[in-house]
Amino acid sequence: MTPDIWVMITGILAASALGLIGSFLVLRQNGMLGDAISHAVLPGLVLAFLITSSRNVVPMVIGAGLFGLLTAYLTELLSQTRRVYSDAAMGIVFTLLFAVGVIMVALFAEQVDLDQECVLYGEIAYTPWNTFVVGGTNLGPRAVWILGSVLLANLGFILLFYKQLKISSFDPQMAVAVGISEKKWHYLLMTMVSLTVVSAFESVGAILVVAMLIIPGATAYLLTSRLHTMLLLSVGIGIICAVGGFMGASYFDASIAGFMAVVGGIVFALVFAGTLIAKRIHQTRYTSERQHIAETISG
């Protein structure tokens, strides 16, 4: 396969995995948590790197996952004191962890081959050349394998625990009342968000992660009133962004990740405008019908 196809597949896998799990963040009005987690995992990545002195993906993902959880946990802890609003608590926790990560990178950069660039700003255009080789056989780009597994993990998580995610997102009190621990599912969801964000971050870069985590879900939310339809649409919208962004980037010879995010913004704007217009038409028709009825009655 040509490198272009691999880049597109990577984009599609990343956008689908992020869109699926991000839909739940949108519904929990917790959209910025993904942003926070994506920064706060840096110390976890550095620690994993220092301990194993390799850039093996498994310890990296574990380290990042732990720090993602820590972000969610510390934010919860700080806002529960009710002396700080939850968004401010999140802002404090993630900038602190991110800053610690930056200092760690600066301190240990001498000993290890690691810098902010390679940890934070993965570049989707390079993914075809970073391949996964087992026993001399080239199995294709590493990013496709990683993101494919993450997408499958997210699908499995959502399919198996659909009812828990649904009830704890809609009505946490009722979840507890029927014996479904709202806390447990919150942290499990945050673990999946951390895993997804980190895997995608490493291969496709920061802009694409933050954009694809929220835009597909937020757009899908405007289009449907059913949760499962929203999840399916978020994947569809993610694919449109990936393919459209890739084509735009090739045409203008610009940043692929940047273009994918821009297409996401355009799709959202179009859908938003569309739903507003549809609502207006509906209202006008309704008003004219009422007028018609009023005239018929009085006439």
Place this chain on the structure above:
Amino acid sequence: MEPVAPIEVHDLTVAYRRKPVLWNIDFSLPEGKLIGLVGPNGAGKSTLIKAIMGLMPLLSGYVKIYGEPLDTMRHKIGYVPQRESVDWDFPINALDVVTMGRYGRLGLFGRPSKDDKAIAMECLRKVGMQDFAHRQISQLSGGQQQRVFLARALTQDASVYLMDEPFAGVDAATEKAIVDLLKELKEHRKTVLVVHHDLHTVNEYFDWVMLLNMRLVKFGPTDQIFTNDNLRLTYGGKLLLLAEAAEKVARQL
């Protein structure tokens, strides 16, 4: 031997932001009664319901359901939270919400079966909402949303029901639907504790009444407990007029 109370609360103290909102609450609910929970704003009525449901940490005391700890007895309690506690723009329909009442029985991986859906439909019918089953919940009126919550509690098929202000801001049709439902629950010997605001209807709706203002002021049969003096004890002098009005209604009945 005395029968075990559906809900026994002993020495319960609950704090919110380090300020206690409920002090030394002690009571046992009688089986098969409709019980109104009445008190001024900030008296801790919702907090008491949440504490019983395990939604608030307890500073002291315990809650027992038929003599057992809550964790093993959740299936015995049906819960109707305050309507404002959820986001009604959530992308689900009325039937989805009602089916949630069955989730506690499904285990870790189970999905709602055809039977669960049928039970949910039947409960929607009981509150007169069967025609709205597939309506997105944001398109329902406040009263209809309240009835959806009641239907959801019914699917729990519990022995005790805790309802947090089901009558708040509802239309006359919904009010009647709720009253009919309460009667039906009583016929089936269910115990129902209802947070209630409207003093005028306490006598009409409830067999027992619990007067609460951070402490348990009085608890007993409505005809003995719901008096002007006790209301003054609960509300202070502020609501004297309201209390007298309630008394008047009480005498008419």
